Amino acid sequence: MKTIMRAGVLAAAVLAVVAVGGCSSETTSDTAATTTEGDLTVEGPWVYAPAAPNVTGGFATIRNAGDEDVTLVSADSPIAGMVQIHEFITEGTTEKMVEVEGGLPVPAGGSVELKPGSYHVMLMELKEVPVAGDTVEMTFVFSDGTEITVDAPVRAREGMTGAPTMSPSMSASMSMG
Numbered sequence: 541m542k543t544i545m546r547a548g549v550l551a552a553a554v555l556a557v558v559a560v561g562g563c564s565s566e567t568t569s570d571t572a573a574t575t576t577e578g579d580l581t582v583e584g585p586w587v588y589a590p591a592a593p594n595v596t597g598g599f600a601t602i603r604n605a606g607d608e609d610v611t612l613v614s615a616d617s618p619i620a621g622m623v624q625i626h627e628f629i630t631e632g633t634t635e636k637m638v639e640v641e642g643g644l645p646v647p648a649g650g651s652v653e654l655k656p657g658s659y660h661v662m663l664m665e666l667k668e669v670p671v672a673g674d675t676v677e678m679t680f681v682f683s684d685g686t687e688i689t690v691d692a693p694v695r696a697r698e699g700m701t702g703a704p705t706m707s708p709s710m711s712a713s714m715s716m717g
Contacts, residue, residue, distance in 0.1 A: 577688050579606030580646070585692035587676045588656075590669055597626075598661035598678050598692055603651040611643035611683040612652070618677055621665025628657055637662065643683065672696035 574583045585600035598617070604610055615623045625640045644659060646652050654660050661678065670676050675691040682688075 573690070573693075575688050575690050577686050578684075580604055580610065580682060580686050580688060582680055582688045582690050585678060585690040587663070587670060587678075587692045587694050589672045589694050589696050590666065591697060593669055594666050595662065595664045596666065596670070597656070598663055598676070599654045599656065600680075600690070600692070601651055601653045602646050602680065604646040604648055607648050608684075609645055609648050610686070611645050612680055613643040613683050614681045615661045616679045616681070617663050619666055619668050619670065620663040621667060623664070623678075624662045625659070626662045627659050646682075670694040 573585060574581055575585075576582075581603040583601040583603065585598065587598045588596050590596040598615070602612060612625060615625060617623055625644050626637045627640050628635070628637050640659070644652060652659065661680075663676075663678075672694050674694040676694055677689060678692050679687055679689040
């Protein structure tokens with residue numbers, strides 16, 4: 541039964557590649573929303589309204605004002621049964637999302653942007669489906685023990701530029717890593 545459920549989650553995630561990763565790489569974050577703990581800041585968090593009923597993507601900019609590199613090692617959300625840090629990559633004609641093994645480094649004095657078509661937090665096995673106007677709680681966990689919880693506004697997909705439609709050939713060329 542678990543294998544069937546996991547297969548369903550992966551199928552939904554593959555369908556969400558178009559919705560999460562295939563959109564324009566422009567970031568439309570609300571930079572007014574910032575949360576800081578120690579040297580780490582999460583700016584402009586937001587979440588897409590899900591295109592598939594069981595999965596969506598979360599985005600933000602993470603800044604490290606410290607003198608040492610840290611790693612985003614995990615994330616969590618009460619609306620998701622599973623949350624992973626993903627990267628959207630294109631290899632030739634194949635587009636896929638892969639989980640970032642070992643976490644996502646945030647350099648000392650630098651930042652990392654979680655954005656459509658790149659790194660993002662993948663919220664899967666949704667317990668509730670957020671709609672535009674809602675907020676979604678997400679917690680980012682770092683290698684130095686810092687945890688930052690944010691309320692991310694949910695944005696509608698209307699007006700997204702560069703979002704491809706799912707075609708049989710695109711479906712065949714997508715995979716989960």
